[in-house]
Amino acid sequence: MRNSSNADFEKAVADFQYDVASAQRHRDGLDRENWARTEARARFRDWGAARAAGAAIRDADLLHLERRLADFAARFESAGGRLHWAPSAGDAREALVRIAKEAGVRSCVRGLSSTLEEIGADEALGTSGVAVRHSQFGDMVNHLRGGRPSHMLHPAMHLSREEVGETLHAKMGSPTTSNPEEQVALVRKSLRESFLQADMGLAGASFLLAEEGKVALVEHEGNLRLIASMPRVFVVVAGIEKVTESVSDLPLLLQLVGASAGGTALPSGVSLIGPDTPRACGETAVMHLILVDNGRSLLLADTASAEALRCVKCGACADICPVYRMAGGRAYGSVLPGPIGAVLTRHLMPARGAQALPLATPLCGACGDVCPVGIDLHRALVSQRREMPPASRGWKVNAMLRLHERMMSSQARYNRGTRIVRILAVLADLTRKTSFNPLSDWMRHRTLPETPKKTFRGWWKSTAGATSSAARKDKA
Amino acid sequence: MSRKSEPADGREIIMARIREASKAAGLRAATPMPAYDGRNGLPEPHADRGGRISAFARRMEELRTSFVLCDTLQDAAEGMAALCERAKWRRLGVQSSPFVGDVLAGLPGGVERVTADKGKSALGACEAGIVECRAMDAQTGAVVVGAENGALEVSACAPTLVVFGRAHRLAGSLDEAIRVAGSPGGLTLFTGPSMTYGAERRPVASGHGPTSLVIYLILAEK
Ligand code: SF4
Numbered sequence: 219m220r221n222s223s224n225a226d227f228e229k230a231v232a233d234f235q236y237d238v239a240s241a242q243r244h245r246d247g248l249d250r251e252n253w254a255r256t257e258a259r260a261r262f263r264d265w266g267a268a269r270a271a272g273a274a275i276r277d278a279d280l281l282h283l284e285r286r287l288a289d290f291a292a293r294f295e296s297a298g299g300r301l302h303w304a305p306s307a308g309d310a311r312e313a314l315v316r317i318a319k320e321a322g323v324r325s326c327v328r329g330l331s332s333t334l335e336e337i338g339a340d341e342a343l344g345t346s347g348v349a350v351r352h353s354q355f356g357d358m359v360n361h362l363r364g365g366r367p368s369h370m371l372h373p374a375m376h377l378s379r380e381e382v383g384e385t386l387h388a389k390m391g392s393p394t395t396s397n398p399e400e401q402v403a404l405v406r407k408s409l410r411e412s413f414l415q416a417d418m419g420l421a422g423a424s425f426l427l428a429e430e431g432k433v434a435l436v437e438h439e440g441n442l443r444l445i446a447s448m449p450r451v452f453v454v455v456a457g458i459e460k461v462t463e464s465v466s467d468l469p470l471l472l473q474l475v476g477a478s479a480g481g482t483a484l485p486s487g488v489s490l491i492g493p494d495t496p497r498a499c500g501e502t503a504v505m506h507l508i509l510v511d512n513g514r515s516l517l518l519a520d521t522a523s524a525e526a527l528r529c530v531k532c533g534a535c536a537d538i539c540p541v542y543r544m545a546g547g548r549a550y551g552s553v554l555p556g557p558i559g560a561v562l563t564r565h566l567m568p569a570r571g572a573q574a575l576p577l578a579t580p581l582c583g584a585c586g587d588v589c590p591v592g593i594d595l596h597r598a599l600v601s602q603r604r605e606m607p608p609a610s611r612g613w614k615v616n617a618m619l620r621l622h623e624r625m626m627s628s629q630a631r632y633n634r635g636t637r638i639v640r641i642l643a644v645l646a647d648l649t650r651k652t653s654f655n656p657l658s659d660w661m662r663h664r665t666l667p668e669t670p671k672k673t674f675r676g677w678w679k680s681t682a683g684a685t686s687s688a689a690r691k692d693k694a
Numbered sequence: 695m696s697r698k699s700e701p702a703d704g705r706e707i708i709m710a711r712i713r714e715a716s717k718a719a720g721l722r723a724a725t726p727m728p729a730y731d732g733r734n735g736l737p738e739p740h741a742d743r744g745g746r747i748s749a750f751a752r753r754m755e756e757l758r759t760s761f762v763l764c765d766t767l768q769d770a771a772e773g774m775a776a777l778c779e780r781a782k783w784r785r786l787g788v789q790s791s792p793f794v795g796d797v798l799a800g801l802p803g804g805v806e807r808v809t810a811d812k813g814k815s816a817l818g819a820c821e822a823g824i825v826e827c828r829a830m831d832a833q834t835g836a837v838v839v840g841a842e843n844g845a846l847e848v849s850a851c852a853p854t855l856v857v858f859g860r861a862h863r864l865a866g867s868l869d870e871a872i873r874v875a876g877s878p879g880g881l882t883l884f885t886g887p888s889m890t891y892g893a894e895r896r897p898v899a900s901g902h903g904p905t906s907l908v909i910y911l912i913l914a915e916k
Contacts, residue, residue, distance in 0.1 A: 243894050246894070247894060247895035247896075250895070250896075251895065261737045262735055262736060262737055263735055263736060263737060263738055264735040265735060266735070267735030268735025268736055269735070270735075271735060281716075283712050283716075284709055284712045284713060284716070287708075287709070287712075288709075291705070302704070303704030303705040303707075303708050304704060305704055305707045305708055305711070309704060353902065355890045355891075355892045355901070356890075356891065356892050356893075359892065359893075369895075371891070372891045372892075372895045374892055374893060375891070375893070375894065375895035377892075377893045377894070378893055378894060379892075379893040379894060381893065382892060382893040398890075398892060398893060398896065398898045399898055399899075399900055401892065401893075402890045402892065402898050402900040402901060403900060406900070406901070406902055409902065410818060410902075413818075413902070414814045414815055414818050430877070432880070438888065438889040438890065438891065438901065439888050439889065439890050439901030439902050439903060440850065440888040440901050440902040440903015440904065441901065441902040441903075443846070443849070443850035443882060443902075443903060444850050444851070444902055444903075446846075446850075447846050447847050447850045448814055448847070448850070458708060458712075465872060465877075466869070466872075468872065469736070469867070469868040469869040469872060470735075470736065472868070472883075473736060473737075473834070473868065476834075476885075480889075480891075480897075482885070483737075483753075483833070483834035483835060483836075483885065484834045484835075484836055484868070484883065484885040485885070486884070486885050486886050486887070486888060486889050486903075487882065487883070487884060487885070487888065487903060488882065488883040488885075489846075489880065489881070489882045489883075490880055490881045490882075491841070491846075491880045492879070492880060494879050495841045495846065495879040495880030496841055496842060496843075496844070496846065496879055496880075497841075497846060497847070509708070511707075511708045511711060515708065515711035515712050515714070515715045516711075516715070518712065518715035518716070518718075519714065519715035519717075519718035520718075521718075
């Protein structure tokens with residue numbers, strides 16, 4: 219997260235809107251996705267009931283988190299897996315580097331995972347001399363370009379096929395092509411050797427199954443199956459909240475994810491892998507799991523935001539959010555753009571300066587409505603706005619909030635205030651393009667509604683409404 | 695065998711934090727627990743065998759998967775031999791199982807069969823992978839393949855994946871399919887060929903996994 223303030227966010231949005239074609243591609247992609255999601259949900263007998271059941275499963279997991287983790291650890295370790303508990307991102311990095319060193323790892327192929335970004339896996343491995351290759355198509359293209367992700371599942375959705383072709387040509391020496399099938403085939407060919415030669419496979423997990431001691435890898439491309447099955451060392455990095463009771467929870471959760479993430483019945487590939495899964499073509503294969511807390515247990519204690527840990531990372535809340543639609547994903551500067559990113563980034567990656575993100579939402583509630591596990595994102599965002607340090611809101615917002623607070627604290631001040639605000643509104647409109655106007659930034663993209671001739675109270679007095687309320691008073 | 699992987703501190707710190715958080719009970723206060731029966735909301739399962747087979751066939755079409763219905767294992771073996779000839783495959787990655795052995799019985803001479811124990815590079819050079827499936831789901835179109843006897847590696851590497859299944863393993867819902875599949879060392883659920891959503895977020899039916907999927911469903915039980 220490189221955006222540290224509201225101003226950075228606004229600048230990134232302006233840049234995004236300036237690239238008209240990219241902004242249009244982004245919106246077209248969202249429209250297709252939102253339509254596919256609506257169709258996929260229609261296949262359910264009762265989407266609301268399925269969603270409530272998904273929420274209940276995830277809540278039960280979080281309420282019994284300690285027991286679930288203990289069960290998972292016992293099964294995973296008794297099957298021969300190596301478990302590493304990481305209270306912080308730094309501990310997770312240390313564990314990852316230690317695993318690589320002990321196993322003599324020189325090369326690693328990895329999947330798309332927000333947890334890997336959260337702990338800074340690439341940097342940690344890179345400084346230890348391990349070459350890391352990204353294998354998910356969009357993630358790899360973005361990585362080659364050195365760009366920020368625009369979506370948690372589709373990090374390169376803002377790029378045109380021509381831009382992707384140019385990147386592959388420039389960075390990998392591939393023949394130039396703007397045909398997506400050919401581009402994917404080129405990447406498949408180039409990465410095949412990496413899968414076969416890499417010492418280490420590295421991935422995030424969608425779920426951890428407590429009763430079975432296995433991880434569930436959810437994907438579309440088939441890269442995670444290769445990561446899990448080919449290298450001699452397989453490392454999964456997962457947040458503690460990913461644990462769920464057993465494989466019997468998966469049919470429902472996977473169908474909720476399928477419908478919400480891609481508008482499909484199921485994601486195209488789901489693998490359940492454990493330390494006892496035969497892998498690596500008979501070579502001795504070791505499976506490690508790094509369990510990361512890094513702020514999750516604090517979030518669990520937060521009344522308004524604990525539900526965010528139910529998240530199954532489908533990306534639907536971002537797809538539906540009007541701010542994300544207009545801002546694009548890269549403005550968030552987080553690997554988790556959109557409303558859930560605004561809630562989680564502050565907790566899980568606070569060092570990267572996500573303090574202003576809760577402001578990047580109109581609080582319309584669409585995100586909570588679309589969420590397949592019913593997270594009340596609206597409530598979490600309001601609460602996080604309250605907790606924002608005043609400095610992160612900027613002096614203008616703080617000054618206005620203080621004024622508003624004073625004005626609303628007595629009727630006399632309110633009456634005086636409404637008269638003054640009417641004058642200020644006219645002045646603000648007249649000076650909208652000048653630096654005298656403290657709201658000039660805000661007003662660049664917005665027009666104030668026309669100031670009515672009378673205040674509401676003035677109008678009320680002059681109508682029959684006033685007479686009838688006086689009559690009601692007399693009666694009483 | 696139980697093995698402690700790390701000094702216990704990390705685990706103790708995290709568990710203590712969780713206990714502390716549970717006292718604050720943020721989640722308990724935040725979320726009422728609805729009664730759980732997920733099946734009430736999911737799509738309608740198919741009860742009878744005929745309904746399942748036709749629903750599965752429809753799903754295969756939607757998922758751009760080739761679906762071949764065979765009366766007997768013999769028919770499937772003949773179909774496989776013909777497919778191999780048509781596609782001019784010379785090297786097949788195969789799961790080591792008696793069932794797969796039977797369906798490959800009619801392969802033309804000169805077609806090499808590569809099992810997972812031959813190593814990654816040998817598997818990586820195969821033109822197709824042949825595995826048996828442990829279960830299928832008529833509702834979602836998922837095909838459940840185990841990880842045993844090299845099935846995980848064969849199915850991960852193959853550009854074209856050919857899966858053989860028996861009709862009595864075709865379930866009416868995903869729930870049932872996972873139960874029918876049982877609990878081998880690992881499972882993979884394939885729902886159509888691999889997809890990539892790259893530029894412009896347009897799905898492209900290709901990726902690192904199988905770019906095409908062929909399912910043979912055998913009606914005879916033996
Ligand atoms: S908060 Fe809900 S909608 Fe958003 S990514 Fe998570 S599960 Fe999906």
